[in-house]
Amino acid sequence: MTYGTADLSEEGPGSKSTLASAVYTQLRDDLLRGVLETESKLRVEWVVSRYGAGASPVREALNRLASEGLLGRHDQRGFFIMPVSAEELEELTRTRCWMEERALRESIAHRTGEWEEQLVLALHRLARSQRRLPEDPASNNPEWEKLHRAFHRALIAACRSHWLVGFCDQLSDQASRYRLMSQASPAIERDDLGEHRLIAERTLDGDADGAVEALLNHYRLTAAMCIERFSQSEYPKASKTLRGRK
Incomplete structure (x- = not known):
């Protein structure tokens, strides 16, 4: 580059x-x-x-x-x-789940019509975007990455704490680093859009427990897939470290 x-x-x-x-x-x-x-x-x-x-x-x-x-x-x-490891990813995922559970529950509790509209729009835009680049199926589409980030940001936007949103953004960056580093490895099949729709539907229904369950399962699955992909890859240092701590 x-x-x-x-x-x-x-x-x-x-x-x-x-x-x-x-x-x-x-x-x-x-x-x-x-x-x-x-x-x-x-x-x-x-x-x-x-x-x-x-x-x-x-x-x-x-x-x-x-x-x-x-x-x-x-x-x-x-x-x-910064080095990467399974231990670090697991800690990162736990922390992200703690933080975003609170942010999502707060957003649902303090929902507004505008927030709901923005969430529906964010999901619609994400659904219309291709995750992978047609010319390079091993690479994520940068536009999809932006829309994906916007969807997860929209979920917690009504939590009434810019500090909490900021912390969640920082954790999202770290999680994205692992996900993007592992994307070149053979992909494990999953219904990305279905997972995001389920999170949004439960959120919009006001089902806080169900929405949190769907969101946390989404993050935990991503982390597990990252570790699996690294264990199968030749990514220097990362795969060796992750295999050793799996």
């Missing part, structure tokens, strides 16, 4: 934050898709060369990604890509 350097290297008033945002977006996408090898060091010079930006916006982007947990940081020794 290459990026042009012309647009990202130009300096000018107000350009620093724009450049940092561009590097942040591009590097974040690579991290979530598993393009970069886990546990590798990310030297500022290497990031500057790869993404075509100056050292200052690169450091800003790296610090932002570290604050979100997508990068680790050694004191005085720079940044590194």
Whole structure:
């Protein structure tokens, strides 16, 4: 994956934050898709060369990604890509289930007509999008990824806590990293759309227990499939670590 350097290297008033945002977006996408090898060091010079930006916006982007947990940081020794493991994924999934159960119950309890309409619309848009790219069935469609994220965000949007939504977003990023890293392995059949419809239907019916059950089963199945896919893959380091802790 290459990026042009012309647009990202130009300096000018107000350009620093724009450049940092561009590097942040591009590097974040690579991290979530598993393009970069886990546990590798990310030297500022290497990031500057790869993404075509100056050292200052690169450091800003790296610090932002570290604050979100997508990068680790050694004191005085720079940044590194966070490792992946079954143990980490299991902990992440448990925590995400705890947080989103509360957020979903709160949203159902404080439902509004507008929230219901937005959820129906999010499901409709997701249903109309193809998950896989026709030209590359092993890769997820970026548009589907955005709509998928929007659907899960819409589920908890009425919880009345931007803090809780923010924490859920951060956990969603981490979970997406595992899911996208494992997508190249042979897929296990599942009815993705059916799972999302069931979650939405129970939510819109006001069935909090049923909606939570459907949502948590959805996340747990995804985690189990990720571990299974990694155990069958040749993904460097990740498959070995996940097999050892399965």
